[in-house]
Amino acid sequence: MHVITFKPLYMERVWGGRELEKIFERELPAAGTPYGEAWEMSDRPAEQSIVNHGPLKGTSLNELWQNSREEIFGSGFEDSPRFPLLIKILDARDKLSIQVHPPAEIASELGGEAKTEMWYIADALPGAQLYVGLKAGITKADFQDAIEKGSVDQAVHSITPQRGDSIFIPSGRLHAIGAGLVIYEIQQNSDTTYRVFDWNRMGLDGVPRDLHVEQSIRCIDFSDVEPGMDEPNGNTLATCPYFHVDRLNLSTGTMLGNPDQERFSIITVVSGELESSDGRTHQEGDMLLLPRASQALRAAADSIVLQTTIPR
Numbered sequence: 001m002h003v004i005t006f007k008p009l010y011m012e013r014v015w016g017g018r019e020l021e022k023i024f025e026r027e028l029p030a031a032g033t034p035y036g037e038a039w040e041m042s043d044r045p046a047e048q049s050i051v052n053h054g055p056l057k058g059t060s061l062n063e064l065w066q067n068s069r070e071e072i073f074g075s076g077f078e079d080s081p082r083f084p085l086l087i088k089i090l091d092a093r094d095k096l097s098i099q100v101h102p103p104a105e106i107a108s109e110l111g112g113e114a115k116t117e118m119w120y121i122a123d124a125l126p127g128a129q130l131y132v133g134l135k136a137g138i139t140k141a142d143f144q145d146a147i148e149k150g151s152v153d154q155a156v157h158s159i160t161p162q163r164g165d166s167i168f169i170p171s172g173r174l175h176a177i178g179a180g181l182v183i184y185e186i187q188q189n190s191d192t193t194y195r196v197f198d199w200n201r202m203g204l205d206g207v208p209r210d211l212h213v214e215q216s217i218r219c220i221d222f223s224d225v226e227p228g229m230d231e232p233n234g235n236t237l238a239t240c241p242y243f244h245v246d247r248l249n250l251s252t253g254t255m256l257g258n259p260d261q262e263r264f265s266i267i268t269v270v271s272g273e274l275e276s277s278d279g280r281t282h283q284e285g286d287m288l289l290l291p292r293a294s295q296a297l298r299a300a301a302d303s304i305v306l307q308t309t310i311p312r
Contacts (some may be wrong), residue, residue, distance in 0.1 A: 001292075003291075034093065041083070086189045089182065100216050107192065117169045119169065121165045129178035131157065161181070166238065186308050232247065244308070244311050250303045258293075264290060266287060267282075268307075277297075
């Protein structure tokens with residue numbers, strides 16, 4: 001079986017821009033519209049990724065998951081009604097809201113879905129910042145006071161990442177992406193976000209966006225103080241029960257297959273060029289689903305890739 005690729009779903013966002021067209025030479029749907037997210041692999045009820053090439057062209061990710069799960073994805077996924085990951089590229093030209101995702105133990109009680117994710121910095125303007133965790137000394141009471149005063153930004157810890165850095169964002173971690181960053185995001189298949197602060201700005205419709213203060217306070221891990229960007233453990237950038245992400249440096253001619261031949265992986269091309277067995281070439285920003293027992297990809301140039309798998 002050959003590699004499977006999907007048509008991206010582009011999401012208009014008040015904080016988005018047009019960098020995906022510049023960096024990855026993508027064709028964005030509408031001229032002048034700010035696109036903040038490209039959903040590369042999505043099996044959400046209202047946002048379905050559709051295969052864009054080969055014999056499966058026109059098939060949704062959910063149809064593949066329901067009808068060809070063992071053949072394409074492998075074994076051990078019987079308990080997952082939907083494809084368990086959501087893969088995105090984010091283009092932040094303005095700051096995102098300061099937000100939190102609910103931990104598994106309280107998500108359903110709040111009417112949401114748990115979400116743990118990781119970020120890999122694909123591009124960063126000088127001085128661009130991430131906001132992650134709390135500043136030292138900030139208590140829950142201090143934070144609630146900052147919400148009242150509209151000064152939450154003063155209570156949140158900031159980091160200046162570089163291209164190629166990564167960070168794990170477990171559910172419960174307060175976070176926001178600053179202006180000037182393009183990020184590969186690998187996350188659980190969830191679309192639950194609680195906004196606690198939106199920089200006192202208006203949405204695309206000229207009205208302040210909804211905040212979810214009560215839910216946020218219940219979700220935030222107030223012991224998460226001044227975290228830094230992650231240090232890789234060998235090739236591994238992030239690992240948790242939901243996903244495992246390795247960064248691999250491939251020299252020209254290297255063959256790349258699934259680490260577990262009986263299960264799929266997702267390849268993100270960070271730099272260089274890969275060739276698939278169907279004769280296609282894949283470049284920076286491309287996302288590839290490598291099916292179980294798939295034919296290997298070949299590095300057509302020195303390349304860096306992220307390989308995402310789901311731990312057994």
